[in-house]
Amino acid sequence: MVMGSIMKIQKETAEPANLSLASSGILSAQNVDVFYGDQQAINNVSFEIPENQITALIGPSGCGKSTILRCFNRMNDTIDICKVTGDIRFAGQNIYDPKVDVVALRARIGMVFQKANPFPKSIFENVAYGPRIHGLASSKDHLEEIVISSLKRAGLYKEVADRLQESGTGLSGGQQQRLCIARAIAVDPQVILMDEPCSSLDPIATAIIEELMESMKQNYTIVIVTHSMQQAARISQKTAFFHLGDLVEFGDTEAIFTNPIQTRTQNYISGRIG
Amino acid sequence: MPDYTLTTSENLQRRHAAEARFRWIGRLAVLLSLGFLVLMFFSISTRGMGAFGQTHIQLEIHFDEAMLDPNKQRDPQQLARANYKPIVNQALFELFPEVQTRRAQRSLYRLLSSGAVFDLANMAGQNPDLVGSTQLLWLPASAEVDLFMKGKVDVSLEEKLRRLKNNEIAWINQLKVKRQIRKKFNTAFFTKGDSREPELSGILGAMIGSFLSLLVCFSIAFPVGVLTAVYLEEFAKKTRFTDLIEININNLAAVPSIVFGLLGLSIFLGVFHMPRSTPLVGGLVLALMTLPTIIIAARAALRSVPNTIREAALGLGASKVQTTFHHAVPLAMPGMLTGTILGMAGALGETAPLLMIGMVAFIVDVPQGITDVATSLPVQIFLWADSPEKGFVERTSAAIMVLLAFLVLMNLFAVFLRRKLEKQW
Structure with a gap:
């Protein structure tokens, strides 16, 4: 019965509905295809991500939501067999243009990964690394200022103020993830991409990070991949639902969760796909 | 009715028996290898310990001015070149005045090592004031006397089958009574070539030769090996060509070392005309030999660095080179160094390739630099093991002990480095 409904869904039109009308998106994707070798992971996806809001990408495992997220700061470049076609723009510039320096791009568009990955260095060094390689700090004091303000904005400073020289890997899972957020903030990006940042955290640590994202959205555009529909519903203003490489539906979070247009979205939200 | 039995059954007992059997086979295997190891150490150390002692004879040496420095110039160079044979013989004769026939006197003089005169020459050369004085000195005895003192001469054998004759043994026994003969620590073994x-041979020349070769080997193999590994692992795209390179590196690691010796002979000596028998060429050959080992170890170390660390750095906008050298390489360094040190330990014990490039020559001088002729520890062991003189038997074992000590030290250093540099994540 469930199998049958999935089969039916696949036959439906792949045309994404409810596309955002706001063309002022800071990030936009137009007709993007992504291939891993011969296998197509993303199938003609187009959408726009608005500035200073939280956009959630949801969908079942293997639907391509992480793949499209990693296109926005070209992390897919590190995978030899990955090929991206189409047009992805950051503030109007094509990020796959040969003139674009991927180092500059990643300084504008930071990333937080699924598994907290602090460097095996001190907490201070973890946060200071980005500003240091980009030459953002004019002096030692300035660097310290950046580190402390980044830790404060990530809501971690109070917990680690007296042990900045201790190893970042000694923190708890939730603290490590907030350290990674502080590390991303320290470079002063415009966009922060988050790839299932709470998937390995307990509910309390998750709640802290969600609060943090809520407070961060005034200054940053956040794109978050999550497998938790509740999380998407709680924190995001826009939601994109991916299924089998297609962008099935994209629109205001409230609309998607209360009044989805596509059958596939309905099925996913009601728990019949996933 | 369900089966609630908790007691053992035939089937379970068979499984337990198989487990016990396997455990005993494992223990036996460990015991066997440990047994061989202990046997090896035991036989080498019992044979080699003797070499760390050397028999010395106390003589009253009169530095006769008329004989050594007739012109009374006290010129150190002149004194170092003078003939000390007569004064040594004179001292021995004074100890045993009853020996009158020339034949007997000749064998009396053979009690002392022929190298004793060089010791005296050195002494007088460094301190010309000795001339004219009389000193009570301990001088090295000959190898035959040394062996007798160490109980390695079978006295029950017929006299003509022994190199040490009855009258010589009688003299030694007289010296023993007068406490003028005794074993002292063999400093010459560690300070001479x-x-x-x-009784005059030492391993300092071979040790320095080995050290210089390893220095050349390390300074070439480590940077080249690590950079190769970093490039292949972090930068090169995986293509057929890199696969081919990888296969060939693995093959090179399995090539017999003597082949590298032949390569060194034909390229470094034949084409580039580098100086034969030198640590420079030896080190180059050993570097070629250890390169594949280092590359493989370094690549394994790099591969063990979690990819999340690289992604973290790249995601912050670090360039590929920054990601590699700020994060991947430092984290892989313990593994790289361990692999390198183990490769070096292998190179330290390598003999065959060095034979090919002429480091097997008989070299008395201690090398001063990488372009001086030299030999190395394992080659020295090979040379001594090949010598017919009985005195070299224990020296061979003693040299093996020194070599083993260095190998153990290097391995311990590798363990220490790994412990010290390893980071947790």
Whole structure:
């Protein structure tokens, strides 16, 4: 019965509905295809991500939501067999243009990964690394200022103020993830991409990070991949639902969760796909 | 009715028996290998310990001015070149005045090592004031006397089958009674180069030769090996060509070392005309030999660095080179160094390739630099094991002990480095 409904869904039109009308998106994707070798992971996806809001990408495992997220700061470049076609723009510039320096791009568009990955260095060094390689700090004091303000904005400073020289890997899972957020903030990006940042955290640590994202959205555009529909519903203003490489539906979070247009979205939200 | 039995059954007992059997086979295997190891150490150390002692004879040496410095110039160079044979013989004769026939006197003089005169020459050369004085000195005995003192001469054998004759044994026994003969620590073994006379030979030349070769080997193999590994692992795209390179590196690691020796002979000596028998060429050959080992170890170390660390750095906008050298390489360094040190330990014990490039020559001088002729520890062991003189037997074992000590030290250093540099994540 469930199998049958999935089969039916696949036959439906792949045309994404409810596309955002706001063309002022800071990030936009137009007709993007992504291939891993011969296998197509993303199938003609187009959408726009608005500035200073939280956009959630949801969908079942293997639907391509992480793949499209990693296109926005070209992390897919590190995978030899990955090929991206189409047009992805950051503030109007094509990020796959040969003139674009991927180092500059990643300084504008930071990333937080699924598994907290602090460097095996001190907490201070973890946060200071980005500003240091980009030459953002004019002096030692300035660097310290950046580190402390980044830790404060990530809501971690109070917990680690007296042990900045201790190893970042000694923190708890939730603290490590907030350290990674502080590390991303320290470079002063415009966009922060988050790839299932709470998937390995307990509910309390998750709640802290969600609060943090809520407070961060005034200054940053956040794109978050999550497998938790509740999380998407709680924190995001826009939601994109991916299924089998297609962008099935994209629109205001409230609309998607209360009044989805596509059958596939309905099925996913009601728990019949996933 | 369900089966609630908790007691053992035949089937379970068979499984337990198989487990016990396997455990005993494992223990036996460990025991066997440990047994061989202990046997090896035991036989080498019992044979080699003797070499760390050397028999000395106390003589009253009169530095006769008329004989050594007739012109009374006290010129150190002149004194170092003077003939000390007569004064040594005179001292021995004074100890045993009853020996009158020339034949008997000749064998009396043979009690002392032929190298004793060089010791005296050195002494007088460094301190010309000795001339004219009389000193009570301990001088090295000959290898035959040394062996007798260490109980390695079978006295029950017929006299003509022994190199040490009855009258010589009688003299030694008289010296023993007068406490003028005794074993002392063999400093010459650690401070001198090779010699034709066992009692004068030492391993300093070979140790320095080995050290210089390893220095050349390390300074080439480590940077080249690590950079190769970093490039292949972090930068090169995986293509057929890199696969081919990888296969060939693995093949090179399995090539017999003597082949590298032949390569060194034909390229470094034949084409580039580098100086033969030198640590420079030896080190180059050993570097070629250890390169694949280092590359493989370094690549494994890099591969063990979690990819999340690289992604973290790249995601912050670090360039590929920054990601590699700020994060991947430092984290892989313990593994790289361990692999390198183990490769070096292998190179330290390598003999065959060095034979090919002429480091097997008989070299008395201690090398001063990488372009001086030299030999190395394992080659020295090979040379001594090949010598017919009985005195070299224990020296061979003693040299093996020194070599083993260095190998153990290097391995311990590798363990220490790994412990010290390893980071947790």
